Amino acid sequence: MALTQSQLVAEIADRAEVTRADAKAVLNALEDVVLEELGNAEKVKIGGIVQLAVRVRPATKARPGRNPATGEEITISAKPASVALKARPLAKAKAALPSVQKAKRALGA
Numbered sequence: 001m002a003l004t005q006s007q008l009v010a011e012i013a014d015r016a017e018v019t020r021a022d023a024k025a026v027l028n029a030l031e032d033v034v035l036e037e038l039g040n041a042e043k044v045k046i047g048g049i050v051q052l053a054v055r056v057r058p059a060t061k062a063r064p065g066r067n068p069a070t071g072e073e074i075t076i077s078a079k080p081a082s083v084a085l086k087a088r089p090l091a092k093a094k095a096a097l098p099s100v101q102k103a104k105r106a107l108g109a
Contacts, residue, residue: 048092
């Protein structure tokens with residue numbers, strides 16, 4: 001089950017020994033700073049957990065292709081350039097991952 005925003009605020013407040021209102025204010029400030037920096041196309045590193053970066057995907061030209069179901073030749077349309085967000089987990093996040101068996105039990109897979 002996913003951790004909700006209110007559960008996250010409560011957990012931060014408990015661990016940091018601050019009020020929930022203070023924890024929520026800090027979380028909102030973090031959100032504002034991250035969004036502002038991403039809006040300026042800057043990289044944002046949140047602790048040792050994740051690094052967020054803005055990247056530009058280049059435009060593609062129209063190209064010939066083949067319909068895999070019928071084998072008919074088709075033209076794959078061009079796509080304009082776009083902006084995407086790239087999230088990269090860092091060492092602390094990777095180290096916190098559970099074993100395969102534990103993950104399967106937790107996810108019910």
